[in-house]
Each structure stands twice: as C-alpha cells, then as structure tokens.
Amino acid sequence: MGQPDSREEEAPExxxxxxxPGQRRQRGWxxxxxxxxxxxxxxxxxxxxxxxxADGDKHCWTHEEFSxxxxxxxxxxxxxxxxxxxxxxxxxxxxxxxxxxxxxPAPGVTHVMVWAEYGxxxxxxxxDFADPRTVFATHRDGELLTAEHGFPLRLVVPHLYAWKGPKxxxxxxxxxxxxxxxxxxxxxxxxxxxxxxxRYSYQEEPGDGPAL
Ligand SMILES: Nc1nc2c(c(=O)[nH]1)N[C@H]1C(S)=C(S)[C@@H](COP(=O)(O)O)O[C@H]1N2
Ligand SMILES: [Mo]
Numbered sequence: 001m002g003q004p005d006s007r008e009e010e011a012p013e014x015x016x017x018x019x020x021p022g023q024r025r026q027r028g029w030x031x032x033x034x035x036x037x038x039x040x041x042x043x044x045x046x047x048x049x050x051x052x053x054a055d056g057d058k059h060c061w062t063h064e065e066f067s068x069x070x071x072x073x074x075x076x077x078x079x080x081x082x083x084x085x086x087x088x089x090x091x092x093x094x095x096x097x098x099x100x101x102x103x104x105p106a107p108g109v110t111h112v113m114v115w116a117e118y119g120x121x122x123x124x125x126x127x128d129f130a131d132p133r134t135v136f137a138t139h140r141d142g143e144l145l146t147a148e149h150g151f152p153l154r155l156v157v158p159h160l161y162a163w164k165g166p167k168x169x170x171x172x173x174x175x176x177x178x179x180x181x182x183x184x185x186x187x188x189x190x191x192x193x194x195x196x197x198x199r200y201s202y203q204e205e206p207g208d209g210p211a212l
C-alpha cells in the first residue's frame with residue numbers, strides 16, 4: 001500500500017503535535033464514505049464552477065481540460081471525524097486557489113459548496129477553500145487515486161476534518177451566504193476544525209453556521 005512514509009521516523013513528540021485532540025494515528029489508508037463508488041466515464045465528466053461567479057457565467061472543464069491545469073503538490077494530513085488521522089501524505093493536483101483564479105467569484109462570495117457525484121456536498125468558508133493547502137487531488141504520494149479514494153478527482157482540505165473533502169468531486173458553487181452541506185445537515189459541525197475539535201453541530205457557537 002503506497003511507498004514507505006519518510007515521516008515514519010519522526011520523533012513521537014513531533015507526531016503528537018501533529019495529531020489533533022482526540023485523534024489517533026492510523027497507518028495505511030482506510031476507505032471511508034457514504035454510498036456507492038461511482039464509475040468514471042471520461043466523456044460524461046465535467047468540472048463546473050457556478051453560482052455567484054464574477055462574470056455571471058458557468059465555467060466548465062472537460063476531464064482533458066482539467067488535467068491540463070497546473071499540477072502542484074501539497075503535504076497534508078487527513079483527519080477523519082471518526083478519530084483516525086493519516087499523517088503526512090503528499091497530495092498532487094490542482095490547488096483550489098488556481099480554480100479561484102481561473103473562475104473568479106463575485107465580490108459578495110463568502111462560502112462555497114463543493115459538489116460530488118450522487119449529490120454529496122460540503123460547504124466551506126471562502127478562506128478555507130482559498131487556503132494554499134486546499135487541493136483538488138488526482139494523486140497521493142505520486143500514485144493516481146484509486147476509485148475508492150475518489151478517482152478521478154477529490155478535494156483535500158488538510159486543515160479541516162476530512163468530510164470537508166468530497167471524493168468524486170464534480171464542481172463548486174460560489175455562494176453569497178452560508179448553506180449546510182451533506183454532513184453539516186446531518187449533525188456534523190458547520191466548520192469542522194479538528195484542532196478545536198469541532199465535530200458535531202451541537203458544539204456550534206453563534207456565528208459558526210446557519211440555523212439547523
Ligand atoms: N463523495 C464523498 N466524499 C467523501 C465522503 C463521502 O461520503 N462521499 N466521506 C468523507 C469522509 S467522512 C472521509 S473521512 C474521507 C475519507 O477519504 P478516504 O476514503 O480516501 O480515506 O472522504 C470524505 N469524502
Ligand atoms: Mo470521515
């Protein structure tokens with residue numbers, strides 16, 4: 001399963017500092033998602049940016065076009081709210097910031113909804129989406145993603161719980177107000193910062209999210 005992880009050799013204290021509260025380190029890469037794994041059909045696939053774009057238009061990329069966008073790598077951890085963390089993967093793909101540059105949002109945009117196959121969605125604050133660590137990944141540690149892990153494209157937002165990173169992602173909606181995504185409507189925290197242990201919606205404070 002993948003290559004040996006050079007970060008295995010980290011001192012335990014360093015690993016500890018990288019583990020958010022209540023998380024334990026998982027070796028290997030489990031598969032976690034709701035529902036079936038979609039089948040990829042290149043000719044039917046497109047990536048869409050829509051909603052409150054600066055020019056009012058939808059922006060679409062075919063799989064071939066999206067694959068030609070600048071490829072960058074980001075080292076980041078994956079923290080599942082069910083309490084395991086996979087530390088130190090190198091994610092390769094297109095930074096969300098690149099997409100924002102190619103399809104700029106209108107001035108009033110504060111949040112985005114990231115959409116995936118079968119209607120899975122996750123909402124993010126614009127700043128979390130624009131963060132340089134946020135990447136639409138095609139690869140992990142130099143290897144193409146497998147179908148179970150989101151091939152052909154998944155979002156990785158290393159500084160938030162992993163449900164904020166849809167696998168099989170198909171587009172982004174720019175929003176001028178916040179709206180809850182799939183898990184955020186089903187009891188999970190609207191923001192999902194693992195360092196603040198924002199797991200469940202009952203922990204939300206005023207201003208953290210729209211009324212349930
Ligand atoms: N489309 C989709 N993406 C998803 C999910 C899902 O149910 N559907 N689950 C999320 C959750 S809760 C986690 S922990 C990660 C798991 O990614 P992995 O299976 O590659 O480890 O995917 C996230 N992305
Ligand atoms: Mo998760």
